[in-house]
Amino acid sequence: xxxxxxxxxxxxxxxxxxxxxxIDTAVRRLPGVSDVAVSVTTQxxxxxxxxxTDLPALARKVSGLxxxxxxxxxxxxxxLAQPSTCCGGHAHDDSHHDDHAHGDHDHGRNPxxxxxxxxxxxxxxxxxxxxxxxxxxxxxxxxxxxxCGGALVAAYAVGHLFPQFASEAFxxxxxxxxxxxxxxxxxxxxxxxxxxxxxLMTIAAIGAVVIDAGEEAAAVVFLFLVGxxxxxxxxxxxxxxxxxxxxxxxxxxxxxxxxxxxEVPADTLVPGNIxxxxxxxxxxxxxxxxxxxSAIDEAPVxxxxxxxxxTVNDAVFAGTVNGEGVLRVTxxxxxxxxxxxxxxxxxxxxxxxxxxxxxxxxRFSRYYTPGVVVVAALVAILPPLLAGGSWSEWVYKGxxxxxxxxxxxxxxxxxxAIAASLSAGARRGxxxxxxxxxxxxxxxxTVAFDKTGTLTEGRPVVTDIIAFTVEKSDVLRLAAALxxxxxxxxxxxxxxxAEADGIAYPAAExxxxxxxxxxxxxxxxxxxFFGSPRAASEIAALSAEQSGAIQLLNDDGKTVSVLVIDAxxxxxxxxxxxxxxxxxxxxxxxxAGGIRTVMLTGDNSRxxxxxxxxxxxxxxxxxxxxxxxxIVRELKAxxxxxxxxxxxxxxAPALAAADIGxxxxxxxxxxxxxxxxxxxxxxxxxxxxxxxxxxxxMANIRQNIAVALGLKAVFLVTTxxxxxxxxxxxxxxxxxxxxxxxxxxxxxxxxA
Numbered sequence: 001x002x003x004x005x006x007x008x009x010x011x012x013x014x015x016x017x018x019x020x021x022x023i024d025t026a027v028r029r030l031p032g033v034s035d036v037a038v039s040v041t042t043q044x045x046x047x048x049x050x051x052x053t054d055l056p057a058l059a060r061k062v063s064g065l066x067x068x069x070x071x072x073x074x075x076x077x078x079x080l081a082q083p084s085t086c087c088g089g090h091a092h093d094d095s096h097h098d099d100h101a102h103g104d105h106d107h108g109r110n111p112x113x114x115x116x117x118x119x120x121x122x123x124x125x126x127x128x129x130x131x132x133x134x135x136x137x138x139x140x141x142x143x144x145x146x147x148c149g150g151a152l153v154a155a156y157a158v159g160h161l162f163p164q165f166a167s168e169a170f171x172x173x174x175x176x177x178x179x180x181x182x183x184x185x186x187x188x189x190x191x192x193x194x195x196x197x198x199x200l201m202t203i204a205a206i207g208a209v210v211i212d213a214g215e216e217a218a219a220v221v222f223l224f225l226v227g228x229x230x231x232x233x234x235x236x237x238x239x240x241x242x243x244x245x246x247x248x249x250x251x252x253x254x255x256x257x258x259x260x261x262x263e264v265p266a267d268t269l270v271p272g273n274i275x276x277x278x279x280x281x282x283x284x285x286x287x288x289x290x291x292x293x294s295a296i297d298e299a300p301v302x303x304x305x306x307x308x309x310x311t312v313n314d315a316v317f318a319g320t321v322n323g324e325g326v327l328r329v330t331x332x333x334x335x336x337x338x339x340x341x342x343x344x345x346x347x348x349x350x351x352x353x354x355x356x357x358x359x360x361x362x363r364f365s366r367y368y369t370p371g372v373v374v375v376a377a378l379v380a381i382l383p384p385l386l387a388g389g390s391w392s393e394w395v396y397k398g399x400x401x402x403x404x405x406x407x408x409x410x411x412x413x414x415x416x417a418i419a420a421s422l423s424a425g426a427r428r429g430x431x432x433x434x435x436x437x438x439x440x441x442x443x444x445x446t447v448a449f450d451k452t453g454t455l456t457e458g459r460p461v462v463t464d465i466i467a468f469t470v471e472k473s474d475v476l477r478l479a480a481a482l483x484x485x486x487x488x489x490x491x492x493x494x495x496x497x498a499e500a501d502g503i504a505y506p507a508a509e510x511x512x513x514x515x516x517x518x519x520x521x522x523x524x525x526x527x528x529f530f531g532s533p534r535a536a537s538e539i540a541a542l543s544a545e546q547s548g549a550i551q552l553l554n555d556d557g558k559t560v561s562v563l564v565i566d567a568x569x570x571x572x573x574x575x576x577x578x579x580x581x582x583x584x585x586x587x588x589x590x591x592a593g594g595i596r597t598v599m600l601t602g603d604n605s606r607x608x609x610x611x612x613x614x615x616x617x618x619x620x621x622x623x624x625x626x627x628x629x630x631i632v633r634e635l636k637a638x639x640x641x642x643x644x645x646x647x648x649x650x651x652a653p654a655l656a657a658a659d660i661g662x663x664x665x666x667x668x669x670x671x672x673x674x675x676x677x678x679x680x681x682x683x684x685x686x687x688x689x690x691x692x693x694x695x696x697x698m699a700n701i702r703q704n705i706a707v708a709l710g711l712k713a714v715f716l717v718t719t720x721x722x723x724x725x726x727x728x729x730x731x732x733x734x735x736x737x738x739x740x741x742x743x744x745x746x747x748x749x750x751x752a
Contacts, residue, residue: 004034007055009045011038012068013141019067021411026061026191030054040415044072064187066180136229145225148177152222159215170214177221178205195369197406197733204399208726211392211399220403220730228734248319249340253284256328267335277327283320286338287329288313294325298681339680344426364410372405379720393722400719400729404712409736413704416744421697424748429680430690437676440660442694443641447590447687448632448654450646451601451608454664455615455684456577458647460489462497463558464574466549473503475563475571480505482519482530490559493575518561529564533572536562540569557610576607584615586684591616593688596640600628600654628654645679645687662687700747704740711736 014020020038023045027036032053037046047058055071062069136142151173159166178201185198201224208217253266256274266284269275274290277283283296295307298320307323310316316329318338335341380398383389418435425432432438449455465472480498483491484507498505508528511521518531529539533550536542542550542562546569553560558574587597598618601608608621620631628644632654635642644651644658647665655661655675663675665682679686715732718724 005049005051005053007047007049008072009047009059009062010070010072011043011045011062014038014040014043014067020415022065022188022191022193022196023062023067025193026065026188027058029192030058030061033058040419045069061191065191066184066187141225141229144177144180145222145229148173148222148225151176152218155215155218167212167214170218171209174205174209174214174218174221177218177225178202181205181221181224195373200369200373200402200406204402204726207395207399207402211395213396213726216726220726223727223730224734226734246340246344248282249335249338250282250284254278269331270334271331273331275329275331277316277322277329279322279324279326281322283316283318283322283329285318285329285331285335286316286333287331288315290328290330292325292327294327295323297321297323368410369405369407372407373402376401376405396725397719397722400724400726401716403726403729404715404719404732406733409708409711409733409740410705412737413708413740413744414701416741417697417700417704417747420744420747421693421700425690425693428686428689430686430693431678431680432690432693433676437660438694438697440641440694441643441677441691442698444595444643444660444691446596446598446635446640447643447645448598448600448628448635448658449617449684450628450651451599451603451611452577453647454645455583455599455617456579456611458577458665460493460559460575460577462493462573463576463578464553464572466553466572466574468546468569468571470565470570472571473501475573476501477503477505478523478526478528478565478570479530479561479563479573481508481523482511482521482528484508486513486519490561490575494573526565527567530561533560533562536564536569540564540567542569546572554606555610557607576610579611579615580682580684583684586688587615587617589685589688593691595691598635600631600644625651625653629657632657643687643691647682662690697747700744704743707739707743708736711739 011023014023020040024036024038027033027045027047030053032050033047034050035048039045045062047053059069059071137146152170155166155169155173158169181198182202185196185202188194188196188198201221205217205221208214208220250266252263253269254261254276255264255269256276261276269285273285275285275287279294289310289312291312293309293311296310296316297307298317315332316327317340318333318335319340333339376398378398379401380395383394384391415435418438421438422432422435432441452458462476465475467475476494476498479494480503483494484505486492506523508521508523511519513519514531514535517535518529520527520529522528529536533542533547550560550562550572553572553574556574556576558576560572560574562569563571563573590597596618598620599608599612599615600620600623602623602625603621605619605621608619612619623631628651632642632644636657636659641660642658643660643662644654645662645664646655647663651663655663660677661675663678664684664687665679677690679690711732715724715728719729
């Protein structure tokens with residue numbers, strides 16, 4: 001059994017869902033092709049095929065439809081079996097994630113393959129579906145529109161100066177625009193799409209000439225080209241919204257090379273390289289700080305408005321901006337795998353997957369367009385045959401209905417809104433893996449959160465310092481002396497607090513750790529012990545007052561360590577993994593929106609209940625990973641639509657079991673791969689933002705469908721009763737398409 005291969009193409013010139021549909025239909029008909037995913041926004045096509053597929057012929061087939069096509073790369077993925085379908089099945093079908101391996105994108109483009117494919121599918125210079133990367137008037141589509149408009153103006157001039165040649169002049173003006181349209185219509189029909197907008201346009205224009213409406217036909221063709229041009233401009237804007245993310249990463253970096261610094265291309269950096277980042281520079285790669293301290297502006301990547309203070313051992317991300325300090329950073333990810341590249345990759349893959357609504361519209365349009373052709377034919381033929389109507393009048397009305405019935409606005413209503421929403425979310429650090437996930441998010445009524453690293457910061461901090469026989473500063477100073485050099489999370493919390501309070505601590509002598517109890521040592525002539533209350537009580541008796549104070553702290557879910565000086569209890573320090581700053585407010589916002597929240601944690605009940613009380617959330621504690629998964633399934637069995645939010649490997653089973661799995665923060669690779677969505681910068685409020693993004697997207701889709709069908713219904717009636725004709729008909733189509741696209745682009749406006 002052969003290997004199923006995946007080849008990715010760059011397809012320039014697509015500007016609407018009809019373009020993608022024609023390409024999809026044509027490629028699926030080729031031998032050996034098992035699945036196709038086409039993204040208008042990213043101008044990409046991913047083809048799953050076996051070794052029998054003729055890739056140069058495939059590229060020529062797409063180029064024949066009017067789209068410049070080159071191979072981006074080719075990857076063998078798995079034994080040939082049941083083809084994966086990104087568009088169908090359950091939202092958690094992992095085949096989509098497997099098929100889009102990290103190495104399958106343009107970052108690893110094969111120059112030889114691209115060159116060979118380019119030779120097989122030469123660029124269609126002068127073709128009206130060329131790429132639109134520059135100003136609109138410099139594009140092939142823009143030039144064709146201007147040429148057609150110029151020909152139309154010239155025809156009007158000839159008709160005014162030489163009326164006897166008016167018909168011929170308008171016929172020439174018509175052919176300037178209609179020949180490329182007709183060529184695309186024929187190629188689309190041969191490739192399996194007979195009822196394309198180009199075919200409808202061609203039939204209507206030829207019919208108008210037959211009934212001596214050539215002047216109007218020429219104007220309608222020009223208006224059609226203007227509408228297509230506007231679609232291209234809008235599509236280019238949507239593409240730029242995600243391409244702008246890639247532009248955040250600088251092109252060069254300053255590499256430390258044996259003590260010398262030299263400038264190198266950023267995409268040549270590999271893990272282990274050490275780079276120097278100057279104040280004000282964008283960071284060229286993901287990495288860990290090895291020297292220096294600075295405030296990092298992460299707003300370009302995460303949307304976080306306040307710069308984050310970072311120092312040695314802290315992680316930094318490509319595309320963020322260094323503040324005032326010089327940093328030396330060890331690179332941890334190659335250019336193809338840095339934060340920005342991963343965001344772009346996930347958005348590209350998401351935009352290639354269709355939402356249920358989009359799939360329904362696609363199926364509907366397959367019957368809708370032939371139905372419109374039938375209705376138009378009946379309107380043109382029946383009244384003259386049955387009621388003695390004028391053939392020219394009713395054929396004219398039939399041709400107008402043919403244009404009104406074009407499904408472009410309807411077909412683009414869903415993918416335009418989804419693409420804009422995915423791009424807007426990515427710019428805020430909200431990643432959604434496909435339209436199906438985006439659509440489902442808006443229906444969530446229950447959110448299950450992990451505790452450590454999700455609702456909480458993931459690291460303990462000092463919350464209370466209690467002095468019994470010495471000053472609080474002395475308690476902290478001596479505890480820090482004993483913990484100096486330790487990597488234990490509790491020790492790091494104490495050392496961080498001492499540094500924050502500006503407390504200098506001496507070096508402890510003869511220090512040693514007592515497993516499960518604490519640490520002992522000498523500072524000056526003082527013999528010290530710092531550890532658990534139970535171990536401390538074995539050295540010095542705790543009074544009732546002291547035990548009561550420690551118990552109150554324990555009841556709040558805090559871990560308490562007791563300081564003993566020369567066999568006398570001197571003080572205590574309480575620590576806890578504190579909730580994220582926005583957690584309480586974010587959970588309250590979810591509840592206000594009618595969404596139930598619950599905490600699922602493996603932590604002990606005392607600590608979990610204390611955090612739960614602080615945040616006002618239901619708690620299920622002391623759970624194993626499989627227990628979390630079971631609870632999620634139980635919630636679903638009760639009829640709930642469940643989103644699970646977590647950041648660790650132990651969350652992966654529950655993330656997969658939930659209707660929607662959301663990875664939060666940096667997360668682990670396992671969590672990110674298992675999840676359906678990701679929140680890059682760890683704000684709990686962004687869970688509500690994801691749900692809101694989904695609801696706004698679905699509202700936009702409903703508006704788009706209403707505009708697309710509403711305008712067609714109005715103009716259908718007015719055309720039949722004789723109020724409107726061909727001009728308003730094409731305006732009803734192109735106008736609706738432009739309105740729908742502009743409405744979808746409103747979603748690109750990022751909400752804070």
